[in-house]
Amino acid sequence: MSARALRSIAVTLGAALLGIIGVLAGLWCAGYPPATVVPTWLAAAAGNELHLAGSLQQAGPLLCAGLATAVAFRANALNIGVEGQYLLGAITYVGIGVHVGHAPGVVMIPLLLLLAMASGAGWALIAFVLERTRSVPIVLSTILLNFIAVALVSYLIEGPLHDPVTSAPQTEQLAPGLRLPVLIAGTTLHVGVLVIAALAVVLWVAQSRTVFGYELAVVGANERVARLTGIRVERVRGLAMAISGALAGLGGALQQAGVTHYMSDGSVSYGYAGIAVALLGQLHPLGVAAAALYFGMLDSGSAGLERHLDIPHDVGDILKGVVTLVVLIAAVVQWRRRPWSGP
Amino acid sequence: MLSLEGIAKAFGATQALDDVSFTLERGSIHGLLGENGAGKTTVMRILFGLERPDRGVIRIAGTAVRITSARQARALGIGMVHQHFALVPSLSVAENLVLALGAGLAGGRQAALQARIANLGAELGWPIDLRARVGDLAVGQQQRLEILKALLGGGQVLILDEPTAPLTPLEAADLFRVVKVLASRGTAVVFISHKLAEVEAVCDRLTILRRGRVVMSGPLAGMTRGRITELMIGAAVVAPVRGAARPPGAVLLDLEQVSVADRQRRERVHRVALQVRAGEIVGIAGVDGNGQTELVRAILGQAPASGTIAIEGVASGAAHGATRERLGVIPEDRQQDGLALALSLTENLLMKARNQAPFSSCGWRHRARWQAQAQALIADYDIRASGPEQPAVSLSGGNQQKVVIARELSPQPLVVVAVNPTRGLDLGATASVMHRLLAARARGAAVLLVHSDLDELMQVADRILVMSSGHLSDSTWPACTREHIGALMLGEQPAVAGTGTGVGAQRP
Numbered sequence: 003m004s005a006r007a008l009r010s011i012a013v014t015l016g017a018a019l020l021g022i023i024g025v026l027a028g029l030w031c032a033g034y035p036p037a038t039v040v041p042t043w044l045a046a047a048a049g050n051e052l053h054l055a056g057s058l059q060q061a062g063p064l065l066c067a068g069l070a071t072a073v074a075f076r077a078n079a080l081n082i083g084v085e086g087q088y089l090l091g092a093i094t095y096v097g098i099g100v101h102v103g104h105a106p107g108v109v110m111i112p113l114l115l116l117l118a119m120a121s122g123a124g125w126a127l128i129a130f131v132l133e134r135t136r137s138v139p140i141v142l143s144t145i146l147l148n149f150i151a152v153a154l155v156s157y158l159i160e161g162p163l164h165d166p167v168t169s170a171p172q173t174e175q176l177a178p179g180l181r182l183p184v185l186i187a188g189t190t191l192h193v194g195v196l197v198i199a200a201l202a203v204v205l206w207v208a209q210s211r212t213v214f215g216y217e218l219a220v221v222g223a224n225e226r227v228a229r230l231t232g233i234r235v236e237r238v239r240g241l242a243m244a245i246s247g248a249l250a251g252l253g254g255a256l257q258q259a260g261v262t263h264y265m266s267d268g269s270v271s272y273g274y275a276g277i278a279v280a281l282l283g284q285l286h287p288l289g290v291a292a293a294a295l296y297f298g299m300l301d302s303g304s305a306g307l308e309r310h311l312d313i314p315h316d317v318g319d320i321l322k323g324v325v326t327l328v329v330l331i332a333a334v335v336q337w338r339r340r341p342w343s344g345p
Numbered sequence: 346m347l348s349l350e351g352i353a354k355a356f357g358a359t360q361a362l363d364d365v366s367f368t369l370e371r372g373s374i375h376g377l378l379g380e381n382g383a384g385k386t387t388v389m390r391i392l393f394g395l396e397r398p399d400r401g402v403i404r405i406a407g408t409a410v411r412i413t414s415a416r417q418a419r420a421l422g423i424g425m426v427h428q429h430f431a432l433v434p435s436l437s438v439a440e441n442l443v444l445a446l447g448a449g450l451a452g453g454r455q456a457a458l459q460a461r462i463a464n465l466g467a468e469l470g471w472p473i474d475l476r477a478r479v480g481d482l483a484v485g486q487q488q489r490l491e492i493l494k495a496l497l498g499g500g501q502v503l504i505l506d507e508p509t510a511p512l513t514p515l516e517a518a519d520l521f522r523v524v525k526v527l528a529s530r531g532t533a534v535v536f537i538s539h540k541l542a543e544v545e546a547v548c549d550r551l552t553i554l555r556r557g558r559v560v561m562s563g564p565l566a567g568m569t570r571g572r573i574t575e576l577m578i579g580a581a582v583v584a585p586v587r588g589a590a591r592p593p594g595a596v597l598l599d600l601e602q603v604s605v606a607d608r609q610r611r612e613r614v615h616r617v618a619l620q621v622r623a624g625e626i627v628g629i630a631g632v633d634g635n636g637q638t639e640l641v642r643a644i645l646g647q648a649p650a651s652g653t654i655a656i657e658g659v660a661s662g663a664a665h666g667a668t669r670e671r672l673g674v675i676p677e678d679r680q681q682d683g684l685a686l687a688l689s690l691t692e693n694l695l696m697k698a699r700n701q702a703p704f705s706s707c708g709w710r711h712r713a714r715w716q717a718q719a720q721a722l723i724a725d726y727d728i729r730a731s732g733p734e735q736p737a738v739s740l741s742g743g744n745q746q747k748v749v750i751a752r753e754l755s756p757q758p759l760v761v762v763a764v765n766p767t768r769g770l771d772l773g774a775t776a777s778v779m780h781r782l783l784a785a786r787a788r789g790a791a792v793l794l795v796h797s798d799l800d801e802l803m804q805v806a807d808r809i810l811v812m813s814s815g816h817l818s819d820s821t822w823p824a825c826t827r828e829h830i831g832a833l834m835l836g837e838q839p840a841v842a843g844t845g846t847g848v849g850a851q852r853p
Contacts, residue, residue: 213699213708220696223685230645230682231696231752232670 010284013332018282018296021325025317034313046306047299053306055189059261061298062195063088066253067276068283068290069198069205070246074126076209076285077242078222083129083144084250085273086151090125091118091251092258093155096173096265097163099258103177110180115255122251123244125151130243134236140243148273159267172266182260192260198253199291206287218242250276278326284333297322346371346533347392347423347502352401354387360557361387365401367552367562369502369533374524376548376565377537378577380743380771383554385537389504392535393425394418405501424495425504430487434480438490441479445494462493469493469523484633485516492523496532503527504535509543510768513632514799514831521547539771541570542800553577578773587783587805594623595658597760597791598644602652605639613639615815616652621760621791626782628806628822629795632834636815637795638677641764644793645674657759670697673758673785675749675766677795679742683749686738690730691719693737694752726751727777743774750781761785761792767801779805799830 026036048054067084074081095118102110129147132138156171165174182192209215220228221238228235250273257272258265279297283289304318348368354361362384369375379385390396392403394412402409405421412418418425432441439459446458459475466473471489479487488508495503505524509517524534524547538544544551545565552562553576560576561568598621605614614636621627631637643650646669653660659668676682684693695715698704704714719733728747730740737745746766754761763782767775783805786792795812796802802809802822809822811833821830 211710211712213705213710216692216699216710219688219692220685223687224681226682227685227696229647230674230676233696 010333011289014282014284014289014329017328017332018325021321021328024324025321029313029317034311038311039307039313042306042310043303046309047303051186052189053302055186055191057295057299057302058195059189059191059298060301061294062192062198062260063253063257063272064275064279064297065202065291065294066198066249066256067272068279068294069202069276069287070249070253071276071280072283072285072287072290073205073218073249074242074246075280076222077218077239078225079130079239079243079246080139080141081126081129081144081243081246082141082277083126083147083151083273084246084276085271086144086148087122087125087247087250088254088271088273088276089151089155089269090254091122092254092265092269092271093158093163094118094121094251095255096176096258097158099176099180100163100174103180105179107179107181111182111259114180114259115252118251118255119248120251122249122254123247126243126247126250127240130240134240155265155269156267159265163265165264170266173264176259176263180259181263182256184260190261192256194256194260198256201249201252202287202291209287214238214241275322278322282326282329346406348404349388349392350402350404352388352391352398352403354391354396354398362391362398363557365554365557365559367559369535370550371531371533372528373550374528374534374536374548376544376551377535377554378539378541378544378551378573379554380578380773383577383771384557385554386506387557388554389425389506389535389537392418392502393423393504419498422499422501423504424492424498424500424502426488426491426495426506426508428506428510430491432479432487432490434478436479437475438473438477438479438482439475441490442475442494446497458497462497465493465496469526470519471523484511485513485519488512488520496527500527500530500532502533502535504537506537507539507769508536509538509540511633513834517543539775541573544573545570574772578771587807593625594789594791596620596622597657598762598793599655599658600644600652601655603640603643603650603654604652605636605643605648605650607639613815614643614650617815617817619793619810619817621793623759623789623791624786625807626786626792626794626805628802628809629793629812629817630799630802630809630821630830630834631795631797631812633797635812637764637812639815640812640817641677641762641795644762645669645672671756671758671760673753673756673761673790675746675753675761675763677764677768679745679749684737684745687736689734689736690723690728690740690748691715691733693748694719694722694733697752697756722751722755725755726781743770743777746770746774746778750778754781754785757788757790758785759790761790762795763792764795765797766794767796767798775801799827799834803827 026039029039030036046053047057067088070084070087071081095114098117099114125147129140129143132143133140159173160171163173165172182194185191185193209218217228217233217238220233221235225235253272262269275297279293280290283291283293300318300321304315307313307317308315346369350366352365353363365384365388377385377388387396391398392412394414394417397413403412404410410421412421431445433444436444442458442462443455463473463475466489471493473490473493479490482490488511492503508520512520524536528534536544536548548565550563551565551568553560553573555577600617600619603614603617604612607613617640629637639648642648644654646666655661656665656668656672659665680686695704695718698718704711704718716733723730723733726747728751729744737748740748761782766778766782770778779801782792782794794802794806806822808820809830810820811818811830813833813836818833821833
């Protein structure tokens with residue numbers, strides 16, 4: 003491992019530690035000493051098998067959204083639309099799933115997952131095509147496509163996909179055959195999380211060992227030199243956006259198939275959190291995995307704080323924000339501090 | 346009047362300056378010479394308050410001063426003109442002055458400021474139109490504005506960092522005139538340059554830095570070029586030798602009636618015809634901005650052009666793209682177009698070979714072979730780096746250029762296009778670039794060298810054409826004099842063409 007990589011890991015860990023210390027100090031001022039906060043937190047995040055399973059399950063969709071963001075960001079395609087692509091994937095799985103409940107799951111689950119990936123990729127490619135043909139920046143179009151995706155999902159949930167037995171805006175439940183098997187009984191840790199973890203490894207290998215992964219890095223670092231050396235920049239960026247959207251769509255579908263089993267208007271999407279996870283993981287698949295696990299543990303840990311100490315679980319969100327900010331600041335400072343080289 | 350005593354400065358593990366001492370005297374023009382990375386720019390940044398020294402003292406008229414900001418340097422009468430101007434092109438001259446010096450000043454004092462700068466300009470023979478938009482000014486005029494700005498602090502010390510790089514020969518001559526006037530009025534001028542001829546023309550004192558240390562500081566009188574060069578680089582530079590002209594080979598780069606328009610549909614290149622044959626270096630001289638950039642962009646397929654461009658006999662069309670990828674290209678701006686700065690040397694060096702056996706097969710990279718190839722190129726092209734994993738951004742300019750050249754020339758392309766390949770490089774690095782181009786010529790490549798440095802062009806080119814306002818002249822070299830070429834560069838039509846005598850004597 004190069005000195006560069008070691009240093010960026012050290013900086014990230016340092017930033018995470020700094021953020022934790024800051025939030026602990028804040029809680030201390032509010033009357034919760036670290037001596038009670040830290041053990042409660044750790045117990046809720048990873049105290050026993052069930053809690054650890056909860057953290058891992060929570061990390062799954064974060065990891066998928068984080069990987070989706072990282073792939074696009076590496077090619078300098080600022081896909082902020084993982085949120086929308088995730089929702090598209092989720093509604094595709096549920097929307098079609100509730101209509102084909104009697105088909106065998108062995109066939110239907112992979113098929114539905116592929117369809118979800120295709121819809122996420124399609125949603126992402128709208129932004130890419132707009133950039134190529136009409137020069138609309140991806141960062142703008144993906145944000146706006148998020149709004150459209152949210153509205154589209156609301157419409158489907160309240161309209162064509164609405165569960166007739168309830169007045170609440172939600173879809174019918176997926177048939178048991180379309181739900182993912184649970185790994186540890188009594189938890190929601192499902193097979194999909196393993197799939198996502200395997201994908202992180204696949205992406206890591208692809209990035210470091212394949213020519214396409216290399217081209218992605220070159221396009222992200224400098225499009226002009228990429229073009230000059232014959233890299234098909236548009237193709238690389240288009241593929242990056244498609245992979246990004248497909249991952250986001252898969253994340254949404256797995257979450258519905260593994261955890262929620264239906265969609266409601268208030269469905270939590272992990273798209274925006276994925277941006278923070280990707281940045282915290284320095285866009286490296288394994289870094290993103292570590293960041294997602296950290297975020298997952300924060301989520302279940304702060305839920306524990308709320309249960310036992312009556313501290314609002316928003317503390318976890320604050321900590322995520324603080325840590326991400328500190329890491330970004332550290333990255334900028336590192337960049338500025340590089341030895342000044344004369345012309 | 347201003348002296349540096351024992352200045353030291355380290356960046357991380359690199360000792361950029363070590364015990365640097367020299368004195369600037371009133372009314373003298375002090376040349377500051379050294380290779381890239383010798384510490385010239387660091388000295389000046391310390392003097393201008395942009396860096397703090399780790400050790401050492403700066404004295405002005407005997408009193409020790411601590412310069413902690415550019416604002417303070419200005420208050421002490423120290424002015425600096427950087428290579429890249431700090432001007433906003435869309436604003437007027439007057440607005441730029443306000444921005445730089447007078448933000449927050451009341452209207453009356455701003456008017457006074459503008460009057461002062463206009464007076465100063467008039468005294469120096471540089472009329473300044475305060476209402477002109479800076480973007481409409483020529484580079485030389487922008488530099489004048491920067492110099493006037495730098496003098497407003499009092500004009501005790503004026504630092505010029507490679508001031509002639511963007512100038513035409515005439516503009517440079519005018520700059521030298523003004524620098525001498527300023528010196529006669531008592532300003533201590535610091536003149537940073539790579540070009541010995543310029544230093545000899547204007548300076549009376551000289552400080553030479555090598556690897557962060559002063560190796561010589563004193564009067565210029567009595568120093569020979571050879572001695573100066575030796576002090577700068579520690580050894581004599583082997584000047585590029587062109588070797589005998591070869592019988593012309595096949596036409597490998599063939600342009601017919603090529604015209605290029607910019608986004609505003611103004612024609613930047615006008616019906617250019619150009620042939621470059623195997624085994625020759627064809628130089629295109631010209632002042633920057635006369636269509637050279639657009640012409641090269643057209644050849645590289647980055648700008649739409651009319652007319653035909655044939656590379657290795659393949660004319661524009663379906664098969665053209667693949668042929669074009671075989672070109673060896675040394676782009677004008679190596680940081681913007683030549684390198685991925687954040688990536689490692691290995692990743693930069695194998696950008697073109699990324700898909701070729703034995704480095705990759707079926708889309709998979711053989712990382713050990715990449716590394717070995719990078720190591721071989723680093724050794725071959727004498728790239729000074731700690732290893733193939735070092736990021737390109739941490740290399741000096743000369744070594745960054747070597748990375749570009751190694752990547753572009755090592756596949757032995759039949760056609761090479763180079764644009765200002767030695768810009769910003771020191772003597773040693775310049776010579777090494779020129780050697781590489783000559784080596785390409787010697788093995789039978791067709792080399793198109795677009796270069797604004799006429800002296801360097803005349804050292805290596807077999808023919809030189811001049812580009813002016815989008816028009817390309819006929820071959821001028823070696824038939825014409827340097828003056829003739831200079832006149833063509835400025836868009837004049839010399840009365841008598843090709844009356845060259847004593848061309849050889851003009852060559853440095």
